[in-house]
Amino acid sequence: MSGDRVGRYVRMVAVEGQGEALAAGLLRVAEGMRDAPGCELYVVNRTPDEDDAVWITEVWSDEAASEAALNRDLGEAGLGSVLGLLAGPPEFIELSPVGGPGLS
Amino acid sequence: MSGDRVGRYVRMVAVEGQGEALAAGLLRVAEGMRDAPGCELYVVNRTPDEDDAVWITEVWSDEAASEAALNRDLGEAGLGSVLGLLAGPPEFIELSPVGGPGLS
Numbered sequence: 402m403s404g405d406r407v408g409r410y411v412r413m414v415a416v417e418g419q420g421e422a423l424a425a426g427l428l429r430v431a432e433g434m435r436d437a438p439g440c441e442l443y444v445v446n447r448t449p450d451e452d453d454a455v456w457i458t459e460v461w462s463d464e465a466a467s468e469a470a471l472n473r474d475l476g477e478a479g480l481g482s483v484l485g486l487l488a489g490p491p492e493f494i495e496l497s498p499v500g501g502p503g504l505s
Numbered sequence: 506m507s508g509d510r511v512g513r514y515v516r517m518v519a520v521e522g523q524g525e526a527l528a529a530g531l532l533r534v535a536e537g538m539r540d541a542p543g544c545e546l547y548v549v550n551r552t553p554d555e556d557d558a559v560w561i562t563e564v565w566s567d568e569a570a571s572e573a574a575l576n577r578d579l580g581e582a583g584l585g586s587v588l589g590l591l592a593g594p595p596e597f598i599e600l601s602p603v604g605g606p607g608l609s
Contacts, residue, residue, distance in 0.1 A: 408550055410514060410560070424603050431605030442546075442607030444564070446512055446600040456514070456600060458562055460548070460607070496550040496560060499528050501535030503546030503564070503607070 405463040406504075408442070408496035413455050416488045420453035426483040427455055433479055439466025441505060453488070460498050509567040510608075512546070512600035517559050520592045524557035530587040531559055537583055543570025545609060557592070564602050 415423035427445045434443040439462035446456040461467035498504060519527035531549045538547040543566035550560040565571035602608060 408548075410562075428604055435606045440606055442548075442562075442605075444512075444546075444605040444607050445603040447603060448598065448600050450599060456598070457605075458514075458546075458607075494552065494560070495554060496552050499549040499551060500532055501546075501548040501561075502539045502544055503548050503562075 406441070406460060406498040407464050407467050408458070408460040408498045410494040410496065411457040411459065412492040412494075413457070413483075414451070414488045415453040415455070415486045417453060419486045420447065420451075420455065423453070423483060423486045424455050426479065426486065427457060430479045430483060431457075434470055437466070437470035439463060440470060442503070460496075460504065510545070510564060510602045511568050511571050512562070512564040512602045514598040514600065515561040515563065516596040516598075517561070517587075518555070518592045519557040519559070519590045521557060523590045524551065524555075524559065527557070527587060527590045528559045530583065530590065531561060534583045534587060535561075538574060541570070541574035543567060544574060546607070564600075564608065 424445055424447050431443045431445050434440045442458055442460035444458040448454050448456060528549055528551050535547045535549050538544045546562055546564035548562040552558050552560060
């Protein structure tokens with residue numbers, strides 16, 4: 402695969418009726434990633450097809466940057482409070498970003 | 506859902522062994538989207554889990570921008586040649602981007 406960049410889509414489903422709260426919590430986490438070294442994309446998405454689902458689009462300059470940011474103390478990243486809203490474990494689609502508009 | 510932005514993940518699977526060619530073709534399409542009005546993200550990704558699959562991450566300022574760009578003559582966008590490599594129809598996950606690093 403070209404380049405060192407890594408990415409992923411993360412699907413998280415909240416307990417019923419908590420989709421909006423989950424998105425708001427993940428947006429706080431996303432804002433916390435703004436100054437994380439190597440963070441190129443950490444976009445929070447809802448989806449019209451599933452009220453309680455939230456998708457995160459991540460792109461990192463490399464695997465190390467991704468691991469460093471995500472392994473920070475869950476509390477510090479704010480993920481702890483968010484995980485409590487989940488109906489089940491997150492699902493991951495691992496990606497190797499190739500390029501295109503939106504990537505620096 | 507907040508804001509007018511729309512987004513989607515598009516999963517495309519090439520006929521066996523054509524994953525790299527599909528990604529290269531879609532990268533040409535992506536470069537063509539660089540000046541499409543309202544195109545915020547059009548990122549081509551491969552995935553370590555599936556050699557012949559390519560995922561596109563799209564974010565548009567609104568639905569109209571998305572439709573205008575994607576409804577351009579398939580030939581002009583270069584999509585025509587790419588679709589010939591597919592083993593089956595693309596799959597779509599429609600998104601409502603909420604925010605986070607990487608979105609202007």
